[in-house]
Amino acid sequence: MKSSVVVGLGRSGVGAAKLLHSQGHQVTVLESQSKDSANASALRQLGVDVRLGCPLIPDPFASWTDPLDQVVISPGIPWDHPTLGSLRQQDIAVCGEMAVAWDALSHRPWIGITGTNGKTTVTHLLQHVLSHAGLQAPMAGNVGHSAAELALACSSGHLPQPDWIVMEMSSYQIEAAQQVAPRIGIWTTLTPDHLERHGTLDAYRAIKHGLLARSEQAVLNADDPDLCRHHHQWPAATWVSTSPTPPVPCTLWIDPEQWVCSREQRLFPADALPLPGNHNRQNMLLVTAAALHAGLPPSAIEAALRCFSGVPHRLEPLGLVKGMRVYNDSKATNYDAAAVGLRAVAAPAVVLAGGQTKQGDASEWLSLLKERAAAVVLFGHGARELKTLIAGASFDGQVALVDTLDAAVKEALALSSGQPAQALLLSPACASFDQYSNFEERGEHFRQLINAAQRAS
Incomplete structure (x- = not known):
């Protein structure tokens, strides 16, 4: 034994x-x-x-x-x-839970999805597209089941044998499961993150690179500057771009008439995915490339895209409060993800940010705050650190400092009364672990607070 x-x-x-x-x-x-x-x-x-x-x-x-x-x-x-x-x-062998799951499920084809930002949306969207086409395609890893839970459910007969396994994989999970070799690997983005764990950007990149190098077919985002700079390392990869003139030769792109195109033909209109932001078009192209490799026709992909409702806690619309459209972007746990959220919503916005700060380049986030935010409410352990950053960027809107998310929502609603804000955006730019178990718990709390504010108004 x-x-x-x-x-x-x-x-x-x-x-x-x-x-x-x-x-x-x-x-x-x-x-x-x-x-x-x-x-x-x-x-x-x-x-x-x-x-x-x-x-x-x-x-x-x-x-x-x-x-x-x-x-x-x-x-x-x-x-x-x-x-x-x-x-x-x-x-003595040391491994992560993902490796144990691979040992049990490697006989089924995996799609491994990684990246600093975008991987959760891509995972949900790809699972939706494959399932909508009638395939058994459970998702696991950082979302849905844990990898081992999925393996146990499949081996015990509680779930049907998968046609595809859609696995979201963080750098932590990849690092401890170096035998995982997906049929399809997707790399969404690469910006500095988790440097307190991995030490350098090169080390962080190398971990994700390893997963894609072990994949039978690599799918990469040519719109990401870091990935694009290293395109010479991937001569056989499938590259996608939202640009009609991609920076590298691409398999999928969006033409000037706003159609998703392949080398052979136009596939479907680029507005098939009803989610805002250019980042979601990148996500759509990555998913489309993987779905094509999985054997789906363009018509099936388009039909699934058109009925996708989005991912909880990632620019999730929560309705209106005081005339502002409210978005739960609790999944934005670093500066780059928070910048994506700011760029996607209507301006001016009242922004709620804070939590456990991470190392990273805040310059783009700070620039977008100056362009698109009317006010910022900071909460949690990192609030004072963020306030210092924002002050150094010469932000001329109002900045409030509070302890908790409850107080942040109250302060944001009070601030919005004195200025014409179009959106109320929770996009923390920080991890949640100072006050919550995870970003989902933080997002659910925000949803409860907004629901209460809507009932009171």
Whole structure:
């Protein structure tokens, strides 16, 4: 019997533990928190050994006496953690939950989707397009199921065998699953992100490059400056561009008459996707390229695009408040994503930003604030840091500083009364972990606050 240790009781850890247990492994789960939980109880009922209060520092494996075949880590654990290095020196395999899922599902074709921004929309949209065409195409990874949950559901018969697996993959997940080799790989964008983890942009880029290099067919966004600069590395890739005169030779582009074109023909009008912003046209082209590689005809792709309603928490429209169109863009967890949101909504906007700040280049976001924002309300742990950035950019609108999102919404509605704002935009430019478990929880809270404001008005 193989022996596996899973580190972490989050969603990916629980999924990995259940999958490995179903495969006959002897599974032990280590969790740094001491508080018992429903996840721990559920695993114990299956016969999984759960040990609470076991962080990786000091090394919990130093006095480990049982034979050990592999250690499976959650995405939040750095790949270069000293304890993991010690395990590797002992020839103990270390991998992430995504690798465990790949071992169980590699017999089905994967579409691996990565990128700094855009990957969640591309994942949802591609899953929608494939499913609308009648294919079994579950999505997993950073969205939907965890990868291991999906593998368990497929292997147990709770889900039909997939025609395609649509997998959103972060740099953390790719780094710990270097055997994953998708049938189709999609790279949406590349801008500095997660540098506090990966150290340099080159290291971050190399991780994503590895996934695409292992893919049978690579699909890349020629409108992204960083990807375009490295186009010589991808002579056999499928490139897409929203420009009628693409910067590199492309397979798909949008012509001056606003049609999506391939090398052979016009496919369908570029307004088939009812979402705002040029970034969504890039997403549409990436999805179209992948769907064509998956064997769908253009007519099926167009029909699916026309009935796509968007992704929760990514420029999600929430209706009107005080004459302003409200957008939940909680998924914008860095400056580049927040800049995309600002560019997409009507100006002038009242912007809500804040949370746990990240390293990155804020210059474009700051420039767009000056052009398109009437006021900015900052909240959370990074509010003062953002205020200093905005002051240094000579923003001439109002800037308010509050502690919480509740207070930010109240302040934004008060500020909007004194000026003609067209949009109210939650686009934090920060991670959510200072006050929320994830960006979804932050977005749901914002939705509740807006619903309450709509009822009161």
